[in-house]
Structures are given as C-alpha cells and as structure tokens.
Amino acid sequence: MAGTVKAKHQRLVLLAIALVVLVAAVLLSAWALRNQASYFYVPSDIVARPPEPDRAVRLGGMVEKGSLKTAADGVTIHFVVSDGKAHVPVVFRGIVPSLFVEGSGVVAEGKMGTSGTFVADNLLAKHDENYVPREMQNMTRAQAKQVVAETQ
Amino acid sequence: MIAELGLAALWLAAALAALQLVAGVLGLTVRGASLGDAVRPVAIVQGLLALLAFACLVYVFAVTDLSVKLVALNSHSMKPLIYKIAGTWGNHEGSMLLWVTVMGLGGGFVALVERRLPERTMLATLAGQAFVSLGFYGFLLIASNPFERLSPVPAEGNGLNPLLQDLGLAFHPPTLYLGYVGLSIAFSFAIGALVTREVGPAFARAMRPWVLGAWIFLTIGITAGSYWAYYELGWGGWWFWDPVENASLMPWLAATALLHSVSVLASRDALRAWTIMLGVIAFSMSMIGTFLVRSGILTSVHAFAVDPQRGTFILVLLAIYIGGALALFGLRAGTVAEGERFAPVSREAALVFNNVMLCAILGIVLFGTLYPLLAEAMGAKVSVGPPYFNPMSALFAVPMLVVLMVGPLLRWRRDTFARVGRLLVIPAMLVIAAGILVVVIGGAPLLPFIGLVLAAGLAWASVLPLKGRNLRRVPLPVWGMVIAHFGIAVSLFGMSSESAFSIEKLVALRAGEVTQVGPWDVKLDSVEPVAGPNWTALEARLLVRYGDDGKVTQMLPQARGFWAPPQQTSESALLTRWNGQLYTVLGGEAPAARQAGDRWQLRLWWKPFAPLIWGGGLLIALGGVLALLGRAAADLKRISVKDKIASRRERQGR
Numbered sequence: 082m083a084g085t086v087k088a089k090h091q092r093l094v095l096l097a098i099a100l101v102v103l104v105a106a107v108l109l110s111a112w113a114l115r116n117q118a119s120y121f122y123v124p125s126d127i128v129a130r131p132p133e134p135d136r137a138v139r140l141g142g143m144v145e146k147g148s149l150k151t152a153a154d155g156v157t158i159h160f161v162v163s164d165g166k167a168h169v170p171v172v173f174r175g176i177v178p179s180l181f182v183e184g185s186g187v188v189a190e191g192k193m194g195t196s197g198t199f200v201a202d203n204l205l206a207k208h209d210e211n212y213v214p215r216e217m218q219n220m221t222r223a224q225a226k227q228v229v230a231e232t233q
Numbered sequence: 234m235i236a237e238l239g240l241a242a243l244w245l246a247a248a249l250a251a252l253q254l255v256a257g258v259l260g261l262t263v264r265g266a267s268l269g270d271a272v273r274p275v276a277i278v279q280g281l282l283a284l285l286a287f288a289c290l291v292y293v294f295a296v297t298d299l300s301v302k303l304v305a306l307n308s309h310s311m312k313p314l315i316y317k318i319a320g321t322w323g324n325h326e327g328s329m330l331l332w333v334t335v336m337g338l339g340g341g342f343v344a345l346v347e348r349r350l351p352e353r354t355m356l357a358t359l360a361g362q363a364f365v366s367l368g369f370y371g372f373l374l375i376a377s378n379p380f381e382r383l384s385p386v387p388a389e390g391n392g393l394n395p396l397l398q399d400l401g402l403a404f405h406p407p408t409l410y411l412g413y414v415g416l417s418i419a420f421s422f423a424i425g426a427l428v429t430r431e432v433g434p435a436f437a438r439a440m441r442p443w444v445l446g447a448w449i450f451l452t453i454g455i456t457a458g459s460y461w462a463y464y465e466l467g468w469g470g471w472w473f474w475d476p477v478e479n480a481s482l483m484p485w486l487a488a489t490a491l492l493h494s495v496s497v498l499a500s501r502d503a504l505r506a507w508t509i510m511l512g513v514i515a516f517s518m519s520m521i522g523t524f525l526v527r528s529g530i531l532t533s534v535h536a537f538a539v540d541p542q543r544g545t546f547i548l549v550l551l552a553i554y555i556g557g558a559l560a561l562f563g564l565r566a567g568t569v570a571e572g573e574r575f576a577p578v579s580r581e582a583a584l585v586f587n588n589v590m591l592c593a594i595l596g597i598v599l600f601g602t603l604y605p606l607l608a609e610a611m612g613a614k615v616s617v618g619p620p621y622f623n624p625m626s627a628l629f630a631v632p633m634l635v636v637l638m639v640g641p642l643l644r645w646r647r648d649t650f651a652r653v654g655r656l657l658v659i660p661a662m663l664v665i666a667a668g669i670l671v672v673v674i675g676g677a678p679l680l681p682f683i684g685l686v687l688a689a690g691l692a693w694a695s696v697l698p699l700k701g702r703n704l705r706r707v708p709l710p711v712w713g714m715v716i717a718h719f720g721i722a723v724s725l726f727g728m729s730s731e732s733a734f735s736i737e738k739l740v741a742l743r744a745g746e747v748t749q750v751g752p753w754d755v756k757l758d759s760v761e762p763v764a765g766p767n768w769t770a771l772e773a774r775l776l777v778r779y780g781d782d783g784k785v786t787q788m789l790p791q792a793r794g795f796w797a798p799p800q801q802t803s804e805s806a807l808l809t810r811w812n813g814q815l816y817t818v819l820g821g822e823a824p825a826a827r828q829a830g831d832r833w834q835l836r837l838w839w840k841p842f843a844p845l846i847w848g849g850g851l852l853i854a855l856g857g858v859l860a861l862l863g864r865a866a867a868d869l870k871r872i873s874v875k876d877k878i879a880s881r882r883e884r885q886g887r
Contacts, residue, residue, distance in 0.1 A: 089571055091571075091574050091575075092506075092571050095507075095585060098585075098589065099507075099588075099589050099592070102589050102590075102592075102593050103589075103592060103593060103596055105593075106593035106594075106596045106597055106629065107596055107600060109597075109625065109628070110596070110597045110600045110601060110621075110625055111600070113621050113624070113625050114600070114601065114604050114617060114621060117617065117618075117620045117621035118604065118605075118608065118615040118616070118617050118621065119615060119616050119617070119618060120613060120614065120615050121614035121615065121616070137618070137620065139616060151823060154740075154741060155740075155741025155823030155832045155834060156739045156740065156741050156820075156823065156834055174739060175739060175836070176467075176739075176803070176818065176820030176821065176834050176836050177820075177821070
C-alpha cells in the first residue's frame with residue numbers, strides 16, 4: 082500500500098489527519114468550556130439568578146463586619162459576603178488566608194448550596210499589593226469604599 | 234555608577250543586535266557578503282554585553298543600592314544575601330533582563346560553536362535571533378528600564394514578596410528561562426532554514442542538540458516550579474492549571490513534539506515542513522507565555538505588575554514575531570520538498586501520532602488558558618480549572634501513552650504488529666493486573682485509575698528497547714530515550730497515586746492531643762514563637778509516628794510573619810518516606826470554644842508516592858541529558874576524525 086502512495090499524497094493525508102484532530106480538539110474544548118468554566122458572581126447577581134447547585138462558581142465581595150464566626154470544631158467558619166445590595170452567607174472548612182479579615186475583599190470558590198448558603202472550598206484574599214484578584218480590582222474602585230462604609 | 238554602566242551595556246548590546254540583524258541580512262546578498270564575517274563576533278559580544286548588564290543589576294541588588302528604583306521597590310537591606318541576589322529576577326524588569334541575557338548568550342553560544350550548518354543558513358539564523366532580541370531590548374529600554382534611578386533615595390526598600398523568599402527562586406526562574414529562551418534558537422534555526430530553504434537531515438542534526446538543551450531546562454524548570462508551589466503555597470497541590478503554569482507547559486508540549494519530529498527528520502528525512510512549523514510554534518508559545526504572565530492580563534501569583542503600556546508593547550512584539558514567522562512559513566512551506574515516505578505501521582507513524590496528540594493537548598491548554606480573556610471580552614467573568622483541563626487533556630494523553638508503549642519497538646519505515654506483539658504481552662498483562670489490584674484497593678476515580686494501570690504497563694514497555702541488546706554497546710541516546718520514557722511512567726504513577734489515595738485531615742488541636750491521618754499518628758507537642766532574619770513565626774512541634782511501632786519523628790511547620798513587606802506565609806513541613814509524603818501545615822489559633830485552652834489549626838495530608846511525581850520529572854530530564862551527551866560526543870568524535878584525516882592528508886602532501 083504505502084509503496085504506491087506518492088510522497089505528495091502522503092503529505093496531504095498527514096496534513097488532513099493533523100487538521101481533523103486539531104479541529105476536534107478545539108471543538109471538544111469549546112464544548113467542555115461552556116460546561117466547565119466557573120463564572121464569577123457578586124452577591125446581588127447570585128441572589129437574583131442563582132447557578133445550578135452542582136456548578137462550581139466564584140463569589141466575590143466584602144466580608145461583612147461582625148459576621149465572621151468559628152464553629153466548635155475550630156476549623157469551620159461562617160461569614161457573610163456582601164456587595165452593599167445583597168448578602169450571602171458562606172461556610173468554609175479550612176485554614177483561612179492570613180489577609181482574610183472582616184471588612185476585606187474575598188473571592189470564594191465553591192458551590193451554591195440548596196439552602197442559600199454558599200459552600201466554599203477555597204478562599205482567595207488579597208495576596209499583597211501587587212496581586213489583587215482582577216474582579217476585585219474593578220469592584221474596589223467602584224464600590225469598595227461605599228460597601229465598607231455600609232457594612233461597618 | 235554601576236547602574237549606569239549596566240544601562241550603557243544594555244544600550245550597546247541593543248545596538249549590536251541591530252548590527253547583527255543588518256549584517257546578517259546583507260550578508261545573504263551577493264554585494265554584502267563581506268559583512269557576513271562580522272555576524273558571529275557581533276553575536277558573541279552582544280551576548281557578553283547583555284551578561285555584563287545583568288551582572289550590574291545583580292550587583293546593585295546584592296549591595297541593596299536603594300537609589301535604583303527597582304531595588305527600592307523590590308528589595309530590603311535586611312534580607313539574606315541569597316534572596317537579595319535571587320530577588321534580581323523576582324520582579325518584572327529583572328526577569329525581562331534575565332530573558333534578554335539568556336537570549337543574547339544563547340545566540341552568542343550558537344555563533345561560537347555551531348559549525349555544521351551551511352554558512353548562509355547560519356547567517357539567516359543569527360539575523361533571526363538578533364531580530365527577536367532587538368524587540369525585547371526595545372521593550373526593556375523603553376517600557377521597563379531596570380536601572381532607573383530614584384530621587385530622593387528612600388531609607389529602606391519595600392522588600393520582596395515573602396512567597397518568593399525561598400531557595401526555589403534561586404533555581405526555578407533561571408532554569409525555566411534557559412528553556413523558554415533556548416527555544417528561541419530553534420525558532421531562529423527554523424527561520425534560517427525557511428529563508429535559505431535548506432531543510433534536511435543535516436539541518437535536523439544541527440538543530441537537535443539545541444532543542445534538546447532547551448527541553449532539558451524546561452523539564453527541570455517545570456518540575457522544580459511544581460515542587461516549589463507544592464511546598465511553598467501550603468495548599469497541598471502540585472499543579473493548579475494556573476495560567477502561568479500553563480504558560481510553561483505549552484512550550485514544553487511543543488518542544489517535546491519538536492524533539493521527536495526533529496529525530497524523524499534527522500534519521501529518516503521525513504516531516505520536513507512539520508518540524509519547521511513546530512520550531513516556530515515552540516518559541517511562539519514561550520512568547521505567549523511571557524505575554525500572559527508579564528502583561529498582568531491574567532490573574533496569577535506571577536503577575537508582578539499591571540501596566541497597560543507593557544501589555545500593549547508585548548502584544549505588538551508577539552504579533553510581529555509570531556505573525557511574521559507564520560507568514561514566512563506560509564510562503565515558504567510549499568517550496569520545502571517532500572520528505573521520505575513511511576507506512577502506517579512504522580516508527581515514523583508512531584511519532585507522528587505522538588506529535589499530533591501533543592499538539593492537540595497544546596490546543597486544549599491554550600484554548601482553556603485564553604478562554605477567560607475571550608469571555609471577558611464578551612462580558613462574562615469566568616475562570617477555568619481542573620474540571621476542564623484534567624479530562625480534556627487526558628482524552629489525548631491516554632492514546633498517546635498507549636502508543637508510547639509500542640512506538641519505540643517499531644522499526645523505521647515499515648513494520649508489522651505481529652513482530653512486536655509478542656513483546657507486548659507482559660506490559661498488557663501488567664495493565665490488567667494493575668487494573669484488578671486498583672479495583673481491589675478501591676477508591677480510585679476514573680482518571681487516576683487509568684493513570685495507574687497505564688503507568689504499570691508503560692514502566693515495563695519503556696525498557697523493552699534494551700531487550701536482547703548488549704547493554705554496554707547501547708548508544709547513550711537510546712539510554713536517554715528509555716530513561717525519559719520510564720520517567721513518564723514514574724511520574725504518571727506518582728500523579729495518579731497522589732490524586733487517588735491522598736488523605737486530608739483538618740483539625741484544631743490542643744497541645745498534647747493526638748490525631749490520625751492515614752497510617753500516621755500526629756501529636757501536637759507545643760507551639761512556640763521563633764525568629765528569623767526578617768521574619769517571626771509560630772512554630773508547631775509535631776511528633777509523628779508511622780504505624781503503631783514506628784519511630785517518632787519531629788516536624789516543625791511554621792506560620793511566618795514577614796515585616797517587609799508585611800505578610801503572612803505558612804511554611805509547610807514535609808516528611809518523606811519511600812512510599813509517600815506526610816505534609817503538615819500550621820494554621821492560626823482557633824478561638825477557644827467552651828473548654829479552656831488554646832487550640833491550633835492543623836492541616837495534614839498523607840500523600841502516597843507523591844514524591845515520584847518530581848522524581849519522574851527529573852528522570853525525564855536525565856534522559857534528555859544522556860541523549861544530549863551522546864549526540865555531543867558523536868559530534869566531537871566526527872570533528873576530531875575529520876581533523877585527523879585532514880592533517881594526515883597534509884602530512885602526505887596531498
């Protein structure tokens with residue numbers, strides 16, 4: 082078989098195979114991304130249009146003053162994230178980032194529970210002055226002062 | 234003074250890069266041929282000047298010259314010396330200077346030692362290298378001058394991000410950059426070959442060691458970076474699909490594909506245009522990675538600063554280089570003659586399969602990394618994580634690993650499955666046995682399960698090319714291939730075992746209390762304050778014991794507070810056994826509940842066989858080193874034989 086295939090034809094066949102696989106890869110990834118990308122919400126969005134319960138999303142906002150409570154096991158915490166308009170209770174089991182305090186900005190990664198409580202499996206707090214979650218940047222500029230003032 | 238010297242050296246290096254470009258291009262014409270002789274010396278001096286500029290920057294960091302803005306912003310006089318020096322590249326400007334230095338030195342090194350290429354291809358290659366360097370020199374000098382002075386001189390610097398104050402910073406960025414920028418040489422070779430249309434086995438043999446060198450450094454850089462993130466961030470993970478990790482993985486995928494296709498080109502004179510295209514793509518991925526990281530366009534711990542001017546500048550550079558190279562490829566690829574043919578069952582075909590799968594994974598990773606940007610342009614803020622990357626890349630990695638068991642056993646040009654089928658009986662049985670074993674143990678999700686059974690088969694299959702050969706006479710490159718493929722099996726086993734069998738425990742303990750994690754007993758003995766040169770910390774003394782009758786060992790995780798800049802980090806403590814790693818992190822003080830007494834948060838992981846992830850990575854790199862040594866030795870031998878023949882002829886008066 083191969084002996085009869087001309088070099089030019091072989092090149093075309095190889096090119097076609099490579100293209101087909103790459104196009105398949107791109108189509109597959111486009112399909113997967115639509116299902117797997119995790120969307121960013123602020124509290125008023127997530128209250129108005131809650132995501133499906135199993136979907137991983139991120140919730141960003143300010144930690145409300147006086148809302149942070151540690152459960153009896155010493156490692157589960159409850160707090161409320163707010164953007165000034167809406168308030169979402171969050172539960173998290175783990176070691177909180179050191180810059181996570183009441184009144185600071187936070188991005189919680191996790192899922193919206195059925196009871197309206199957001200179950201976070203990771204918290205991102207402001208790392209240092211060079212690293213701010215990009216979503217928080219816009220928000221701090223536009224709303225942070227007002228939010229902090231309101232939640233104090 | 235030293236800073237001005239560095240800046241002058243940088244300008245001179247940029248000017249020489251311009252000269253190198255002009256002389257290289259003119260040297261290709263008939264009338265400018267005499268200029269061609271200048272190109273090699275200019276390339277060498279350019280590299281040395283860049284090195285001088287870099288040395289100047291290291292010096293101002295080492296002595297903490299706060300009148301230099303970059304030092305004042307990123308360093309502090311109280312830091313240990315090693316972090317002062319490593320801090321040189323722990324910031325945007327310094328890391329870009331490291332980039333151009335490596336690039337200049339790489340070009341100079343090629344100019345110094347590479348004698349196998351036809352001189353015209355060499356001129357075009359060095360001109361291409363200068364063209365790329367020039368853009369990055371411009372970027373440094375115009376948009377991010379590392380030697381800028383600051384007036385008035387501040388009393389103290391801002392300090393270095395404490396997460397970066399680790400020995401990892403001394404090794405990880407330089408090795409990764411050697412790999413990233415080393416690929417620029419493959420890129421320039423590809424450009425050179427496209428300009429002169431000389432693509433063939435001789436070209437591939439000249440290009441191979443450079444690709445191999447860059448690939449080795451990339452492999453080590455990624456392995457080291459993964460381990461660094463693993464122990465420094467204290468999250469217990471070793472790969473986060475962070476944009477920056479993807480930025481290093483994408484060039485590696487392209488370079489791995491290139492490495493294999495260049496072998497086909499060197500041995501069999503096939504896959505000509507494909508190899509050239511991979512050469513272009515590999516370095517393009519390095520530049521895209523730099524763009525993603527340095528422009529601050531994506532959120533990442535590595536995004537040092539967000540400055541729109543810089544982002545635009547790098548974007549323009551990218552458009553010129555990648556667009557230009559692809560346009561040149563489009564124009565010239567049709568005129569590169571077809572290579573040799575091969576049958577669908579042959580080593581070439583297996584390598585083509587490997588290449589296509591690697592490119593598909595590359596596409597998946599690239600798409601997933603850029604998708605948040607696309608989505609943001611359309612008004613949605615998304616992030617893409619493991620639920621996308623893991624299954625999608627596995628979809629193409631699994632068939633590739635299956636072919637990897639067979640491919641190295643096949644003959645060039647044409648072969649039959651019947652001939653190699655007998656050899657594969659044992660790996661196939663191992664796959665089945667491992668499958669049954671993992672099912673019996675239980676608890677492994679689908680992807681780790683596939684990983685574990687493939688690792689078992691691949692570990693055996695990877696050493697089969699040595700079967701029936703006199704081990705002393707096996708050439709070094711074959712040893713390299715076997716060891717690198719075996720390393721993939723080892724690493725795959727570590728990854729799968731870590732994700733299938735890790736045990737995590739999160740507790741709050743009082744001093745004296747004991748908890749269990751997997752086979753370990755962990756006792757919190759005490760928590761004491763300790764102090765370092767520029768930090769204070771709370772240090773937990775954990776007494777851990779493996780099983781019921783194991784030896785008691787002490788582990789000391791810390792929660793550190795740095796004061797310049799003020800920041801908390803957690804220093805994890807790791808204990809490695811042959812069958813895994815115990816990973817401990819000290820959190821904060823938990824508020825006392827009803828009972829009295831301080832409780833401390835502890836996060837503990839038992840990660841079976843996790844160290845094999847990085848052990849395998851190092852084996853892969855070792856395989857590359859052996860292959861490189863083998864090729865270099867063969868080249869040296871050939872050169873010395875040529876010299877001998879020449880001198881003998883001279884003696885005989887011919």
